Amino acid sequence: MSDETEISALMAAAEAAIARNDGAVALNRLNAVLAKDPSHEAALHKLAELAYAVGRHDLSLQYMNRLVAAYPDHAGYCFQLGALLLGMGDHEAGENAIRRTLLLDPDHEAARITLGNRLKDQGLLEEAADQYKAVLRASPDLTGVQSNLASVLTAQGRHEEAARLYDDVIAKAPDLQMAQSNRLMNMNYRADCTVQEIADAHKAWGRAFPTPAAPDFDADPDRRLHVAYLSPDFRNHPVIWFFHALIRFHDRQKVRVTCLSNLGREDEKTDLVKGLADGWHRIDQLDDQALVDLIRKEKIDILVDLAGHTGNNRLTVMARKPAPLQMTWLGYPNSTGLPQIDYRIVDAVTDPPGAEAFHSERLIRLENGFLCFTPPDGAPDVAPLPMLENGYCTFASFNNLAKVTRQVVGLWSEILHKVPGSKLIIKARSLDDPGTRARYLKWFATEGIAPERLDLKGRLPGAWDHLNLYNQADIALDTFPYNGTTTTCEALYMGLPVLALAGDRHAARVSASLLTRLGYSNLISDTKQELVEKASALAADPVGLAQMRAGTRPRLLASPLCDGPAFAHSMEAAYRDAWQKHCWEATGELS
Template sequence: MSAPLDSEQSHDPQANVQQLFNQAVHWHRQRNFSQALEVYQQVLSLEPNHVDVRVNMGSLLKQMGRLEDAIATQKKALTLQPNRSDIWFNLGNTLQAQGNAAEAESAFRQSIQLQPNLAAAHFNLGRLLQQQEQLEVAAICYRAAISHNPQLTRAHTNLGNTLKALGRFDEAVRCHQQAIALSPNDPEAHYNLGNALSAQGNDAAAILAYQESLRSRPEWLEAHLRLVALLQEQKNFTAAEQQLKQARIHHPQNADVVTRLALVLKAQRRFEDAIALLKRLLSQNPANAAAHCNLGSVYSDQGRFEDAIAHLRQALQLDPDLTQAHINLGFTLGVVGQVSGAITHCQKAIALEPDSASAYINLGFALTAQGRIPEAIASFQTLLKLEPDYHPAQSNFLYALNYDSSYSRDFIAEAHRRWGAQEQAKVTTLPSYSIDQPLRIGYLSPDFRQHSVAYFIEPILKHHDREAFQVYCYANVAVPDADTERIKALGHLWRDVYALTDEQLADLIQEDHIDILIDLAGHTGNNRLPVFARQPAPIQITYLGYPNTTGLTTMNYRITDALADPPGLTECDYTETLIRLPQCFLCYQPPPNAPPVNNLPALTTGNLTLGSCNNLAKLSPQVIECWAKILQALPEAQLLMKMRCLDDPPTQERFWRLFAQHDISRERVQLYGPLQDSAEHLAFYHRLDLALDPFPYNGTTTTCESLWMGVPVITLAGQTHVSRVGLSLLSTVGLAKWVTYSPEAYVERVIAATLDLEKLATLRSTLRSTMAVSALCNAEDQTRALEHLFSKISCSL
């Protein structure tokens, strides 16, 4: 009910109208909407064409959510006074609230036409256009609003956000800085500045902006999460952990905060703490798919693959469209050799999120592991189109090229050089150096663990002259194991660097005053080649881990030998200068648990048993064709293949089909998955008479293991390092006659071995002792040769 009017008011209709209008405005301001509406309607009953009542009623009805009535009222007002800018402005706001963008835009433009200096109309039109992603026009509107009202903070903010969306980051930063100058304590202004600075690539300043935002609004969850994301990118996990703990004070039950904290703990290798946190979250909400996904990820990194797979499958049962769960499950299945399942889940992730870098790179891993190299290369190429600067994709693409003989050596060399030039272009300054005595040697590797590289570098580390050289081991090891601890126990200066950014690692190497920095990974997994682009040491060398160039001109040298890289043959393939050791460039450490060599199986069976333990990526179509010809020529012979992924049924079927294309039945090709126990793995060679080396990518560790178990290896030497490692290894142990130079000769050499089984048996019985005294296993001489090389090249500076 409206307030009663006194009797004097009733005698003056105009006075009654004004008093009623004032009452309605009062109730309107008090947000007593029903009372205000009733009085406005009383005014209209006395004066139907009262424009200001209709203006106010339109606003009131909009506030009450009665948008249709509000629009009708505002349009009625315009029929009475069509040239009122404020009515057009209000109508535009109501139409926008209704979702009628086209008519709202028309109303705002009419308002501006009638009153060009109305900053609010320019601002609201800009906001409408920004929501419709008409960004260029929206920016014009915001600039117009600022020109008419330079103090309009929101216009500076929205203009900054619009320019950021347009990729004009520098301008966006300046807009947000102006907003902060107008409203220094506005948390949103600092937050938006942080977003623009982050997009600009100025992460350090962005972190400060987010921190300033949180000072004014410490409970702001999104600001906490943005800040944490930047700290994680910088690998500042301690600060990220502290920030998430601050967020939990205000949001103790927020599942997103808890899961992010668990991932930060995982990054610090505090696996048990992360697991406990996620288990607690799941005890409160067992149906939290994201928590199952992240718990699975932690278990995977910890090496608890069965637990990881169980939780990741549970996550997908709860949420079949959870992209990250498909990605994590794809990765984990790939690690355990279930590559067909890995491929399926990666493809599902890509279908859900076509721009997912992790999905494409995990798909590439799985395809490589299954031997589908052209498809793996295509996956890496697709990813590089999406993220051209994504280093893991670049390295995996380059690495995969080594397996595919359809690419010319010039193409592969140029691809490496192109990457190296792009990486070095990111570095603006290089440090200055001085070399002191004794020399400080730094070995940087992700493979100070159970890995083939460890077999070749551990004997070198054991025999280094500690008086003449100070040795630093920079371990970029994601999950250390017993082999890591054994190598660490050799007593050299040890640096765990997995959690460091490239900049932080380069700074650490400079602080250690390393004279010669040695890369042991090349473009293999978890490499740190971008550190070498920064040249933190005066001399940089690549060795052991990769059968090709790094592509960096800041990598001064590459260690090899005269058989793997004959003078005049391969220099054109490298950006590095080749330095050749006098013997084989490799030094093999035989496993202490290797079983004794047995008698030649063919003496008992009467038939030759051939075998290979090389990874499937090396089994090119040419290799399959060649091996099939051997089996065709030796109808009683069998081929045994033991490799990771060959216990995966679809992968088995794939290789049986490949041999079937050459009329070789599956009964003659026995496929075995990996054996976890190293002694059991080596005992597999007891079943083989002769090992077959793949090409163009020769085996290395597999060749050494075969020879140590008394099984000679047939290899095919080519024109590049990757295809000449077998030549170097076999020649070093006196088996140069087992090196061939064409597929035809390869086949003939295997056939010839069947003609004198007694000779093959004698070779088997003496091969281990011959290898033991060869240069391949002489760690002391190999280390002295390396040290001589290090001293010589250090004097050249």
């Protein structure tokens, strides 16, 4: 029998073994092929696939490397190698292989999408957008690519463009729930959307879900409660800075605390939450029904959503009403629109009387604010006022760049014009991208602001460096209509006054709530012109600024914003009150 005939027989035997899931025989036959022909294309490819299928990614990589070495001009193999390397965490080598794929085949759609995703993850937004746009020119109906492009545009503060893409995606695929959530999230950034329009859109989304049967429960109004928090953000994420105090100071005599983590990648903050929870379930691999079954099996009394319409939410589970009482808090600056969620936890500043009209949930207003901030450990000391040495005022914003819209740039430019010689530091991850930096410089230039008055910074090495950058600024400027939350607290902790414009919706009133808790209502403005005048007056008073800088951190630490035990008590009281009403309604004792 010739080698060629024997190789054909061995390959046929390997294929038959694969068909009957006999991996051992398949490996034996394929390796026998390689013994006769070390660069046999089909054998190398099958071995790479088999190794990957059983989790031996390292072995799969060996075979893929041999395959690409033997067939260097095969775009498909080059792409598979790149995808494997990216999946194994070797991002640089993986990206190089993907880029080589596109050199070999510029029309390789999967490679261009993968490169776009890689660039997006790196924060290289302009180039990522170019890759997605190239794909869409050839395949305009790829809704996943449209959604990714919309996400990039959102990160660049280009919300109207993103909204048009989301609308198109939903028109093509109305059942894509994450696209629906992204569209609703997008509306929170946009000053051109009225409060009523935003509320109507959320409620319309929520009405699409059928009304589920109410779950059975033990209607004892005074027993210990089992409270579960549902979130994709039990990690180094802004949610943790406001969740930490609650889970730490919960009275375990009154509540049992379970965390439902819709998170694939864990970190040290995940470990922190795990250590404080009474129960922990990783749920990212559970479908909706499996998660509903788990919640009911655990006999959760109150299920608290911490994500709203942000990424990786599980609102479609909340829509099935797996728990007797459901609430939303913290992670999303608006109503969810779901009538199956009974309450939203807010305060009287973020949601004044009358805000009920814009919600599907009933509102619980906590007397001392709906947030409690845990300052970071090991933060740098507050430095002296930079203005005293510089001779000019430095403004700053470290907000997510998605909040720094064209309208925000316009108002900040007015402030820079009003305060001669002043400068502005903007720090955001997205500013690592040269194209995004150029776009913002152009926006400011259109407003008459020269680039030398701007210091645009991307990521810094660590949390200490991030906080220490506040020591180069005198006054923090908040964004609108979507305020900062973590950044407002960070700036205050580092001694900076935060100038906030209070708007007509929750997202535009969070900083007003935070400042009110500190007794800093004088930093809140109701109009843009008032904010410009306040910025000018503060910048003209270095003595007053220096005094405020020295006293703001102690003031924050002594305020309700950092009183974890009192905040936990207020949340537990709210839970108990809502639970008792629910029990009395269920038993007919409350008519």
